[in-house]
Amino acid sequence: MDRIILHVDMDAFFASVEIKDNPSLKGKPVIVGGIGERGVVSTCSYEARKYGVHSAMPVFLARKKCPMGIFLPVRYFRYKETSERIFRIFREVTPIIEPLSIDEAFLDITDSRFKTGEKAALYIKERVRRELGLTLSIGISYNKFLAKLASDWNKPNGIMVITKAMIPDILMPIPISKVFGLGKKSVERLNNMGVFTVEDLYELPKDFLQGILGKMGLVVYDRIRGIDNRDVETFRERKSVGKERTLKENTMDKDELLIYIKEFSKEVGSILASKNILGKTVTLKYKTGDFESHTRSKTLNYYISTEEEIYEVAKEMLIGEEINEELRLIGISISSFKETRIEQLKLF
Incomplete structure (x- = not known):
């Protein structure tokens, strides 16, 4: 039996909480982060992203790109409080949860009361919407790599399922920057070799990938073929x-x-x-x-x-x-x- 893995990712989490607490901000370019000129953007609403603003961008640059943006300071205590309520809903679905951050987690629902990933995803989305007024995106697949890839497929407020039958065809047009294990330098190196998409990457022999990426080359070779045997880890040791x-x-x-x-x-x-x-x-x-x-x-x-x-x-x-x-x-x-x-x- 294939595993059923969910990757749950809140939509523009900090900004969404601010909008929920202050509905007058709805539909406006909300940017959360250090509000001083030397601050950095933590996250922003989708309205702000249309202007090219993104997380980790210096605030002074965000102001240039989006001068009409509404800049708000980080209220971490409020986001943490909201996150705890969301994770309580997750625990009602399954005890096998791997938190990745305050607004993101893997859930293994293989042995849960939900017979399909779609039913579990709809249940989570409805509970979070009804109780907290927030949206999230959920990717569903038989391993962690594909579930995480799926959650970003049709954000915001989306559900995407990737099955074994879709592999490898569905992955072929994806840029290699989306592949687990390929950092910025590796992507640049491969781009310089004319490798831009998974389809390009798929043509490279395993030995060649290992030669240029080391052990991670073997991981990448497997990932783009839909192979990822990692478990959902309920305990993540602080590194x-x-x-x-x-x-x-x-x-x-x-x-x-x-x-x-x-x-x-x-x-x-x-x-x-x-x-x-x-x-x-x-x-x-x-x-x-x-x-x-x-x-x-x-x-x-x-x-x-x-x-x-x-x-x-x-x-x-x-x-x-x-x-x-x-x-x-x-x-x-x-x-x-x-x-x-x-x-x-x-x-x-």
């Missing part, structure tokens, strides 16, 4: 803990940047302590004034968790980094975790 900040003014003054690093080290150390975990890979992240991102990582041969330990490693990395232009963002994170175990000494 890193970090903090970053967009600076009020660009700077290349390392003494100033170290003040932020010190603050981040304190916050990250506090999170590690609250979760009783240690890490040994520290990553420094920064973004230049022209939005070019850089990351540098250092893996220790021992585990750390305190503010002082994290700061010393991050400080050493920043001082050793050659920075030739002003930065607009700085951040650090720690990963490669293990759980701390405090053993109680026996009296006898």
Whole structure:
């Protein structure tokens, strides 16, 4: 029996919540994010997207593209509260849920009370519409890759089913940027070779893909042939803990940047302590004034968790980094975790 996997994705979630709370915004270009000139768009309504605005776009650019846009600050507490109510509805459908973000999840409904993915999707959509006044898009298929691809097929407020009988024909016109495992650099590299669609990609031998993409080449080869055996994971282990900040003014003054690093080290150390975990890979992240991102990582041969330990490693990395232009963002994170175990000494 084939699995029945749903990928549920809320439509323009932050903006939709703002419009639900303030109906006068309906039909207008609503843009949610950092409202200062150095802020970044978190999400926007579909009316704003018509002007070319999208998530992760600098706010100053969004204002140029959509001067009539309504710019609102992020109210994360409100979105989190709404998300919790939506996930409660998911849990009434199936206990096998893999959250991907605050507004996105995989659901395995193979053994649920719903006989088809369409019935489960309609039930979820109706409940969310009736109880929260929001819309979502749902992709249905027999694996995660195809379900996620389907959810984006006819947004917003859509349902799309991809069956085995549709493979591979339905995938052929899709741009390779939609294929799981192909990042921006890999897409550019393949585009330079004349590979733009899945149909182009389909013609490449497995050994060739492995040669240019490594192990991910084998994954990509399978995905475009409808093969994806990943389970819906109900527990997703946190891979890193970090903090970053967009600076009020660009700077290349390392003494100033170290003040932020010190603050981040304190916050990250506090999170590690609250979760009783240690890490040994520290990553420094920064973004230049022209939005070019850089990351540098250092893996220790021992585990750390305190503010002082994290700061010393991050400080050493920043001082050793050659920075030739002003930065607009700085951040650090720690990963490669293990759980701390405090053993109680026996009296006898």
